[in-house]
Amino acid sequence: MNVFGTPLRVMDHGEGAHIWDVDGNEYLDFLAGIAVNALGYAHPKWVKAVSEQAAKAAHVSNYFATEPQIKLAAKLVKLAGAPEGSRVYFGNSGAEGNEAALKLAKLYGRTLPGASPEIGGKPARIISMTHGFHGRTMGALSATWKPAIREKFEPLVPNIEFVEAGNVEALHDAFAETGQGKYGKGPVAAVIMELIQGEAGVMPLGADYVKAARKLCDEHKALLIIDEVQTGIGRTGAWFAFQREDLSGGVTPDIVTFAKGVGGGFPMGGMISFGAELSALFTPGSHGSTFAGNPLGASAALATLGVIEEDSLVDNAEERGKQLRDGIASCGNPLFVSVRGRGLLDAIELAHPCSHAAMNWALEHGLIVNAVAPNALRLAPPLVITAQDVDQAVSILAKIPSDLPND
Numbered sequence: 001m002n003v004f005g006t007p008l009r010v011m012d013h014g015e016g017a018h019i020w021d022v023d024g025n026e027y028l029d030f031l032a033g034i035a036v037n038a039l040g041y042a043h044p045k046w047v048k049a050v051s052e053q054a055a056k057a058a059h060v061s062n063y064f065a066t067e068p069q070i071k072l073a074a075k076l077v078k079l080a081g082a083p084e085g086s087r088v089y090f091g092n093s094g095a096e097g098n099e100a101a102l103k104l105a106k107l108y109g110r111t112l113p114g115a116s117p118e119i120g121g122k123p124a125r126i127i128s129m130t131h132g133f134h135g136r137t138m139g140a141l142s143a144t145w146k147p148a149i150r151e152k153f154e155p156l157v158p159n160i161e162f163v164e165a166g167n168v169e170a171l172h173d174a175f176a177e178t179g180q181g182k183y184g185k186g187p188v189a190a191v192i193m194e195l196i197q198g199e200a201g202v203m204p205l206g207a208d209y210v211k212a213a214r215k216l217c218d219e220h221k222a223l224l225i226i227d228e229v230q231t232g233i234g235r236t237g238a239w240f241a242f243q244r245e246d247l248s249g250g251v252t253p254d255i256v257t258f259a260k261g262v263g264g265g266f267p268m269g270g271m272i273s274f275g276a277e278l279s280a281l282f283t284p285g286s287h288g289s290t291f292a293g294n295p296l297g298a299s300a301a302l303a304t305l306g307v308i309e310e311d312s313l314v315d316n317a318e319e320r321g322k323q324l325r326d327g328i329a330s331c332g333n334p335l336f337v338s339v340r341g342r343g344l345l346d347a348i349e350l351a352h353p354c355s356h357a358a359m360n361w362a363l364e365h366g367l368i369v370n371a372v373a374p375n376a377l378r379l380a381p382p383l384v385i386t387a388q389d390v391d392q393a394v395s396i397l398a399k400i401p402s403d404l405p406n407d
């Protein structure tokens, strides 16, 4: 199906931050499979872990547990700093992590005063942000803002509403609509947000806003779901973006969803629910997936997290990110208006809407970047990139012609 348009190239193999197409052309990869390939291509420890597990048992179903799966769940809870009794649900993608979070929030919503199981109760609501992206499946899409990708599939899941991202008053007003009578709405079960809106063009929500949202959630007993599918697993210079004071204001979420980077290229995602009480709402039969959390994927993820830890790649993301943004800011290309982001999730704002032309020019000159918005290029290289890789990327970016035609 032609859902991604014409492929840019046919790729063959990679090593570290470099990939070669079938014609033998080499590219420095500053997209990393859309923020997925944390260790770059063919990292020897990842290859070894996946090969060894494939030779033992790739899949056993969730009627059985495996050691890699248990270890991975414990590791994720620890890295997220989640309290005793927290649990992990595994899925195969970011969308599935968010589907699980939305379903858990629905169960939670039914426990709130005034919610639907009561006589005269109303369905609990979920609040999402304008410009937010949470995936393409029907539930995750219901919480995804962009009208062009959502509206033609409506009606979607009801009782999911959008508020203006970054506007505390709008969020306050949305909560205040809860009430009795004909026009009163059901209680708010959850607020879902990305701390940096990735698909919207790498836009941080703002720490003050996130802090205010946490406070409103607490006052109204609503869950705060932080979608870390793109920001998580070291990409922003912290294991999770919510652990960065300058992105979150120091708040603790109730649910964190993860995917992209976690498997180092193996399709894997899921959610961490914070605390025993919330985690106990899913019981046998509530949710599930045949493939999710299988030992092959869990081994890939354990190897990925292990290398990130051993090689201090979270710190590398922070340092290389600074180098990258500084390099872009001072490279003198008049096409570049500004650069934003944290760690290795960054975007360049362009002077005019020519991001596709700029992306294609970079590709022709051996650098993969992403046209995330009409006037923005996204940079999300593997966490293993070196100072030399960054210098090379900046030197190519500096030469992008500033008079490219608009797309």
Ligand SMILES: *Cc1c(COP(=O)(O)O)cnc(C)c1O
Pocket (backbone or CB within 6 Å): 092, 093, 094, 095, 096, 098, 133, 134, 135, 136, 194, 198, 199, 227, 228, 229, 230, 231, 259, 260, 269
């Ligand atoms: C990519 C992304 C998703 C969807 O992940 P898939 O693996 O494509 O389903 C959800 N949320 C955010 C923030 C993302 O960046």
